[in-house]
Amino acid sequence: MGHAGNQRWLNIGNLGRVVHLTWRNGLDETETAEVFDLLTAAERADGVAPVGEHVILRLRSHRGVSEQIEPVQADVAGSEHFVIRADGGELAGYAHMDTEGESRGEPLVAELAVHPRFRENGIGTQLVAALLERAEIPVEPDDEGDSYRLRIWSHGLLAAAVRLADRFGFTRVRELWRMGRELSGAELDEPVLPEGVTVRGFRVGEDEPELVRVNHLAFSWHPEQGGMTEAELREKEGLDWFDPAGFLLAVDDADRLLGFHWTKIHPDGSGEVYVVGVDPNTQGSGLGRALTLAGLRYLRDVGCPRVLLYVEADNGPAVSVYRRLGFERWDVDAQLGR
Structure with missing residues (x-):
């Protein structure tokens, strides 16, 4: 079983009830299936996947039996999971943190999603606050400047994500364009x-x-x-x-x-x-x-019928090549740093 590194009870906004946030190194198969259901619901609601392929692969993997007592899905070195449940047990929010480069001084990279049924209730706020706490970054921005030790992906740069980033003082540090054309x-x-x-x-x-x-x-x-x-x-x-x-x-x-x-x-x-x-x-x-x-x-x-691709927004030569091949920008994934 995955184990909780931290857990706490929270009073959440308009839900009018208590929710439970846990931070853990692994998830069991039932929890992983619930996370996939949440991610699917979020994608249907937003028209864009809330996490990248890297997170999906981590969720489907587990460490070998030589590294743990029994293979537990989503228990992978370099991954940490933040789970918020409503008091009825429903999965309301999820965040994945990639810690693989932490020992080398590289930033922590996170992606998160809130189930559409539980939005506008502070779930995203609590997830971001938990990620900042894990990264040992003050919730309130300070005047000394940030080192971008934590980076959070916003896929599609949705309005709700922009508002959340602004509230916590995140800065846009990287953009990945999704370009496409008809075939x-x-x-x-x-x-x-x-x-x-x-x-x-x-x-x-x-x-x-x-x-x-x-x-x-x-x-x-x-x-x-x-x-x-x-x-x-x-x-x-x-x-x-x-x-x-x-x-x-x-x-x-x-x-x-x-x-x-x-x-x-x-x-x-x-x-x-x-x-x-x-x-x-x-x-x-x-x-x-x-x-x-x-x-x-x-x-x-x-x-x-159509084709898409992802390219770094600041890779001018590549963007120019793709434009000459008939591609146009569809939307943007942004990495937001603190």
Whole structure:
């Protein structure tokens, strides 16, 4: 069983009753299922998922039996869970905190959601206050300036999240744009590959080491993508959406990996430019654009009506490339820091 690191009873706003907040290192399977139900309800209400894929993978994982008495779902090193229940037992709010980089002095990163039935009752306020307490940051902003030790994602930058961030004095420190375009019937240029380069599909059980190597080179600057391990890659291979046919690899005459375009198809049929990465030594060859086009043509040809992607807002060259390929900004995920 996951254990509580802290717990307290709270009187919450218009609910007119007491709720119970717990902070713990792990959740059991029943609790994890409740969290997924809450996240699904929040996404339906808001039109945007309240947490990123990283949190979903953490919730589905557990440490090995050598690290705990029995495998408990969502008991993963580097994850902490904040759970708020109404006095009837209903799950009203949830927050996940990623503490993996804490020992290296890196910021704590959190994501949270409040069930639509319990909104406008101070649940979000209590979750943010608990996260600040865990990060040892005063609830009220001080005059000495903040170090951004805690960062909270706001997916879609919804109005309620903006109000909550303003109340606690958070500053927008990072923006991730979601861009998209229509694909049905789209005319897409033929990819022009550098001489000697071909594109093939990903081979499960063979290509993982090279993929991780090139991914690290391509995203050494990126706070999440650059650290992907073979174990994490294999974990994603087990997800329902994974399809090696849509994982396009550019290789030279010796079958050495130069770049890749990992596509994804969502349950609603939309495609995604999930990751495009190229070896920095190939920059200037046009390989990145060719791989992007190859992936877009693949998604169009398998019937995806539209395609989306995520890109750092301050990555001007990438934004320009995607605009030239017909993408427009749809919405924004923001990381808010204190």
